[in-house]
Amino acid sequence: MKVVHFGAGNIGRGFIGLLLYQSGYEITFVDVNAEIIHAMTQEKAYQVHFADDNSAPVTVEHITGINSAENPEAVTNAVIEADIITTAVGPNILPVIAKAIAEGLAKRKDRNPKTVPIIACENMIGGSTLLKKYVYQEIDEIETEEFEALCRFPDAAVDRIVPNQMNKNILDVWVEPYYEWVVEKAFIQDILPAIQGITYVDDLGPYIERKLFTVNTGHAATAYLGNYYNYKTIDQALQDKSILHMLNGALEETGQGLMEAYGFDSQAHHTYIQTIISRFQNPYITDEVKRVARGPLRKLGPEDRFIRPSGMYLAYTAAAPKYLSKAMAAALLFANDEDEEAVQLQTMIQNKGAAAAFAEVSGLEQDHPITKAVLTAYEQMR
Numbered sequence: 001m002k003v004v005h006f007g008a009g010n011i012g013r014g015f016i017g018l019l020l021y022q023s024g025y026e027i028t029f030v031d032v033n034a035e036i037i038h039a040m041t042q043e044k045a046y047q048v049h050f051a052d053d054n055s056a057p058v059t060v061e062h063i064t065g066i067n068s069a070e071n072p073e074a075v076t077n078a079v080i081e082a083d084i085i086t087t088a089v090g091p092n093i094l095p096v097i098a099k100a101i102a103e104g105l106a107k108r109k110d111r112n113p114k115t116v117p118i119i120a121c122e123n124m125i126g127g128s129t130l131l132k133k134y135v136y137q138e139i140d141e142i143e144t145e146e147f148e149a150l151c152r153f154p155d156a157a158v159d160r161i162v163p164n165q166m167n168k169n170i171l172d173v174w175v176e177p178y179y180e181w182v183v184e185k186a187f188i189q190d191i192l193p194a195i196q197g198i199t200y201v202d203d204l205g206p207y208i209e210r211k212l213f214t215v216n217t218g219h220a221a222t223a224y225l226g227n228y229y230n231y232k233t234i235d236q237a238l239q240d241k242s243i244l245h246m247l248n249g250a251l252e253e254t255g256q257g258l259m260e261a262y263g264f265d266s267q268a269h270h271t272y273i274q275t276i277i278s279r280f281q282n283p284y285i286t287d288e289v290k291r292v293a294r295g296p297l298r299k300l301g302p303e304d305r306f307i308r309p310s311g312m313y314l315a316y317t318a319a320a321p322k323y324l325s326k327a328m329a330a331a332l333l334f335a336n337d338e339d340e341e342a343v344q345l346q347t348m349i350q351n352k353g354a355a356a357a358f359a360e361v362s363g364l365e366q367d368h369p370i371t372k373a374v375l376t377a378y379e380q381m382r
């Protein structure tokens with residue numbers, strides 16, 4: 001059984017690759033990082049270590065790597081032979097890999113017409129659906145009909161904290177023990193892949209929104225506020241009681257909208273929130289604020305971890321959220337020369353002012369109550 005996985009980074013190696021290996025798959029990682037791919041073709045294995053004091057590491061074997069920048073033909077061949085295709089490249093890279101997937105699928109119809117599930121494991125709502133749109137943009141009308149039989153794109157939610165790595169062996173990876181991988185089964189009932197650790201569900205909506213608007217909203221709020229108060233790592237930031245208080249406040253706000261929308265039991269949701277916060281506080285993990293804060297334009301986007309739950313909160317309480325607004329103000333103050341989106345955001349703020357920049361990125365009007373609350377917090381903080 002063969003998998004092609006796009007993105008041999010933290011989550012690719014530390015989560016998706018590990019679970020697929022444990023389910024008996026041979027994995028071909030596709031990446032543009034020459035050093036990682038070279039090491040994979042040499043070593044053919046790597047170790048996953050768990051950030052606790054008792055779990056033994058697991059050696060992931062039967063792997064190979066393809067550098068898609070150097071060897072696109074090998075990617076096409078791997079797509080032709082794959083039983084499953086997965087991705088963990090980041091939402092912005094999905095349009096880039098779509099071409100390679102489309103080329104492989106187009107050739108697949110004569111050589112291996114079996115239907116292949118394609119699962120985007122990215123932090124976003126509707127990642128696989130979006131990837132499908134990009135793949136279909138690469139093909140004509142006749143191929144569109146053929147592709148309906150060749151591939152399916154179930155959406156997914158993935159949860160495991162995998163920080164940036166600083167190991168002697170560049171392939172090895174440290175991960176938190178916790179994980180959750182939820183995949184919608186509607187489109188793949190007849191071809192459900194047997195992967196240990198996947199939970200198949202009929203309706204992914206509550207799972208992805210609960211995860212994105214609790215884990216990722218809380219993480220991002222901690223990162224932007226932590227950066228504002230000059231902390232370097234997530235666990236350091238949460239030792240500051242005022243940041244912990246603001247994190248709890250922000251998750252109360254997202255929780256209110258989530259409980260209203262999905263009818264989650266209040267006590268169960270509060271237990272979930274506390275579990276998430278203790279994962280952020282894991283003393284065995286060093287997770288840089290800059291990693292978690294990466295891509296502020298994406299994170300402040302209309303469907304992402306701040307704006308959407310803020311809108312849900314406003315809809316149910318008729319007030320703009322106080323703590324989420326403060327976290328978003330801190331996001332507007334996130335300056336990092338190594339982060340392309342942070343540079344762009346700071347340039348936008350300089351050129352047109354914070355209100356116009358926030359309105360453009362968030363999709364909200366300048367006189368929207370959330371914009372006003374964010375800007376009030378921004379003026380107090382800058």
Ligand SMILES: NC(=O)c1ccc[n+]([C@@H]2O[C@H](COP(=O)([O-])OP(=O)(O)OC[C@H]3O[C@@H](n4cnc5c(N)ncnc54)[C@H](O)[C@@H]3O)[C@@H](O)[C@H]2O)c1
Pocket residue numbers: 006007008009010011012030031032033068088089090091093096097121122123158159160161162163
């Ligand atoms: N790290 C986490 O804790 C975590 C947890 C859940 C979900 N995610 C999601 O997983 C995705 C990947 O995150 P990550 O933390 O592993 O990032 P990462 O930067 O460690 O990995 C991304 C990989 O994609 C590769 N890549 C870039 N362009 C490519 C291309 N054109 N073709 C193939 N590969 C390409 C990069 O070289 C890198 O190795 C993101 O959507 C992220 O939100 C991350």
Ligand SMILES: O=P(O)(O)OC[C@@H](O)[C@@H](O)[C@H](O)[C@H](O)CO
Pocket residue numbers: 123158159160161162215216219220291292293294295
């Ligand atoms: O990957 P991003 O940039 O969307 O978000 C950064 C972190 O919040 C994220 O990677 C978490 O560690 C992960 O989503 C936990 O499951």
